[in-house]
Amino acid sequence: MNTTTTYTISQLARHFDVTPRTVRFYEDKGLLSPRRVDNRRIYRQRDFVRLKLILRGRRIGFSLAELKQTLELYDTKSGEAAQIEYVLTTIAKHRDELQRRQRDIAATLKDMRGIEARIRASHA
Amino acid sequence: MNTTTTYTISQLARHFDVTPRTVRFYEDKGLLSPRRVDNRRIYRQRDFVRLKLILRGRRIGFSLAELKQTLELYDTKSGEAAQIEYVLTTIAKHRDELQRRQRDIAATLKDMRGIEARIRASHA
DNA sequence: CATTACCTTAACGTAAACGTCAAGTCACAC
DNA sequence: GTGTGACTTGACGTTTACGTTAAGGTAATG
Numbered sequence: 172m173n174t175t176t177t178y179t180i181s182q183l184a185r186h187f188d189v190t191p192r193t194v195r196f197y198e199d200k201g202l203l204s205p206r207r208v209d210n211r212r213i214y215r216q217r218d219f220v221r222l223k224l225i226l227r228g229r230r231i232g233f234s235l236a237e238l239k240q241t242l243e244l245y246d247t248k249s250g251e252a253a254q255i256e257y258v259l260t261t262i263a264k265h266r267d268e269l270q271r272r273q274r275d276i277a278a279t280l281k282d283m284r285g286i287e288a289r290i291r292a293s294h295a
Numbered sequence: 296m297n298t299t300t301t302y303t304i305s306q307l308a309r310h311f312d313v314t315p316r317t318v319r320f321y322e323d324k325g326l327l328s329p330r331r332v333d334n335r336r337i338y339r340q341r342d343f344v345r346l347k348l349i350l351r352g353r354r355i356g357f358s359l360a361e362l363k364q365t366l367e368l369y370d371t372k373s374g375e376a377a378q379i380e381y382v383l384t385t386i387a388k389h390r391d392e393l394q395r396r397q398r399d400i401a402a403t404l405k406d407m408r409g410i411e412a413r414i415r416a417s418h419a
Numbered sequence: 420c421a422t423t424a425c426c427t428t429a430a431c432g433t434a435a436a437c438g439t440c441a442a443g444t445c446a447c448a449c
Numbered sequence: 450g451t452g453t454g455a456c457t458t459g460a461c462g463t464t465t466a467c468g469t470t471a472a473g474g475t476a477a478t479g
Contacts, residue, residue, distance in 0.1 A: 181455070192438065193437065195457095211445095211456060228403070230399050231396060255414055259414065271354070277397075279352070290382060303425080304425095319427095336426085358465070359466075360465090
């Protein structure tokens with residue numbers, strides 16, 4: 172038997188707490204490409220995972236254009252050596268970027284602890 | 296003697312690698328409020344620090360509106376108990392938000408390591 | 420005095436990421 | 450057959466965060 176879970180657009184949207192409009196928009200931008208049945212969009216596991224990655228990426232602060240590139244990158248079927256080199260260096264860049272954001276967040280959290288301590292002190 | 300370092304708008308902009316337009320825009324939105332001398336903007340240490348925080352916040356992914364609130368929050372001169380309570384719970388919310396982003400970034404970095412390993416494996 | 424280098428405000432333009440109708444299709448319930 | 454609900458494709462509207470002229474003021478420099 173075939174237990175491939177599928178979703179309609181509104182089911183998918185509800186699951187991730189976004190609007191159908193958002194899901195269609197991502198398709199328009201080339202980030203999703205669901206099957207069609209009777210002109211209706213049918214989302215499968217692959218789309219589900221993609222959307223999850225997209226939304227996580229958005230929360231981190233990446234643009235849809237960047238996310239599209241990243242998804243394409245991760246989709247490459249490990250072709251030639253040149254391609255591989257490109258993918259690896261691109262991944263390295265992304266990692267640097269992410270680590271910078273981690274540092275920014277860490278610094279902000281540290282500041283917040285300072286503020287909080289100051290307030291609690293003045294309160295006591 | 297008075298060694299208060301000041302900056303013109305373009306000096307400040309250059310230091311943080313943004314355009315003067317950006318700095319003026321932040322003032323327009325109420326995030327900065329430099330002194331004026333002869334109608335010229337003069338930025339002092341306070342503005343310098345604020346801009347630094349703003350840009351860090353932007354990199355993390357906060358909107359200017361959110362950053363304005365945060366800066367105002369951190370500026371409160373520790374007034375009444377109600378205010379204090381409000382500030383503390385707001386800080387807590389921000390902290391939760393930041394921690395979520397940290398988790399998102401950590402998950403993304405983990406994914407990237409997986410992709411990289413897969414590529415290197417297929418390469419060998 | 421004219422050029423150059425900054426500075427000012429004001430206003431219009433733009434890209435991203437959707438929101439919000441509008442108008443129509445289709446399956447199923449009553 | 451008439452709703453009702455979920456889907457479709459446009460197409461225009463909106464917010465955010467600036468970019469980009471435009472038009473002019475001021476101060477030092479040759």
